[in-house]
Amino acid sequence: MKALVWHGKEDIRCDEVTDPQIEDPRDAIIKVTSCAICGSDLHLFHNFIPGMLPGDIMGHETMGEVVETGDGMDGKLKKGDRIVVPFTIICGQCEQCKRGNFSVCETTNRKRHLAEKVFGHTTAGLFGYTHLTGGYPGGQAEYLRVPFADTTHIKIPEGLSDEQVLFLSDIFPTGWQAAAQCDIEPTDTVAIWGCGPVGQMAIRSAILLGANQVIAIDCLPERLSMAEAGGATVIDFKTESVMDRLQELTDGRGPEKCIDATGMESHVMPSQPDTILDRAKQMLMLESDRPHVLREMIYLCRPGGVISIPGVYSGFSDKIPMGALMNKGLTVRTGQTHVNRWTDDLLRRIADGEIDPSFVITHTVDLEHGPEMYRLFRDKQDSCVKVVLKP
């Protein structure tokens, strides 16, 4: 079969690989009908997250049709079922899964010794996302083996297109969780840094969760226009002062809830000198992340507010203003997404026509063009916001 394979920094190729095989009674194999390139795949493309090996298959936003199952499905999944695959692999039986903390499932990371060394404890296995999270082959391929498939799936009813439901695998629940963990109240202003796909979903989620005002911060006109269409007031950080505009829009109080949908690769530019220093340190391996957005959020968030971080951070961040964080009494909530905690509700909302996540798709191509699309998406060329691949 064909698959998009990581060979090194900025080197993703469409390779011919062997087909996946069932290894365990709880495994299933799906024929992938749609998959997507995620913003966090770009961190791997740039080799900013350790633990990738040449030959690793990329991709954690995938859906398709079940073509083979192991013997341990207990009737939960059968050949012909159409499923979306959550990016977090879950056993459904450990204490964390029972609590709904699916992204820290204690069972599914098959290389848990690595995670325990780096994070202190194991976290869930993830598709196509380094050997720290199990080294599972990803879904940017024609076929995907889904481990623990009896629990790691979202069954899709008839009548919904791939484009409507594909993002239940990651970005929609990720944006939703980011907004949900803000505990939004009807008077709240929610400020969202980054209008990439997760930021766009967070904007819609904040609206659906009843925020009084949503403010979106980015510098790309196409992303700002999409954010505006979703109900956000926008700030272009290249032409406006984020601090002045946020103060103005919140009567000098600052936003009660802040969402970091940017993560470890903040935009580097001279008017944000800390980003230049971070980038220099990153290059010399003295720091793994560029946490400019985090610093800005801590500084600008209203005292007593909440900072929600769906953006990916990989390791160590310097110069975090802990004094401001502590003295302002801010609450920080973060984590990989507990996808299955939210998907029943989100699937119902899609089916009811409350939201259609396909709005974010700007490019649809076949798998062979995947490597070029990584560059196009990274370079923000051709007004690209989200790429869907059709194997």
Place this chain on the structure above:
Amino acid sequence: MYYVANIMRSKGDPKIVRSGPRHVPPANRLARSLGWFSIGLGALELFAPRRITRTLGMQGNETLVRAFGLREIFSGIMSLSVDRNAGLWSRVAGDGLDAAALMSAMTRHNPKKHNVALALLMIGGIAMLDYRGAQETARRPQNGRRRLYPDRSGFPKGLAAARDAARKVLSHTKASVS
């Protein structure tokens, strides 16, 4: 490399049979070559400054050469990174500094001024390559052809309906709590 990684994969995991083409724009290849050249030259300047100053008749300027070496190494690392464009521009600026330093050695009394002239000529050539690389690796945002998405709300029933529905749910929740 992937042959080794193939051995480490589990039985059911796909393994590479045939690798596809690598997509590397020519400008990136140029940046890579210039990056390694920069690191090599920087290392020479850092660790053998006397040899360089003797060749150019600039004895006594070893500290300056070492500083230039550090600058070259940093530019080289940047040119090899994903921020290659900044690395190449820093090389262009560095070429200017190198040229200025060499010009100061082009005096009548310098017995090695022929070497200096040769070095200046080389810097001129390399500066042209650096400039070309910097131009070609610039990520042009294509401002003129940007598409905007003002009609992509994501709410099939409209933004106002989405806001109303949310308000209703919130007021219902509040009422049931009180």
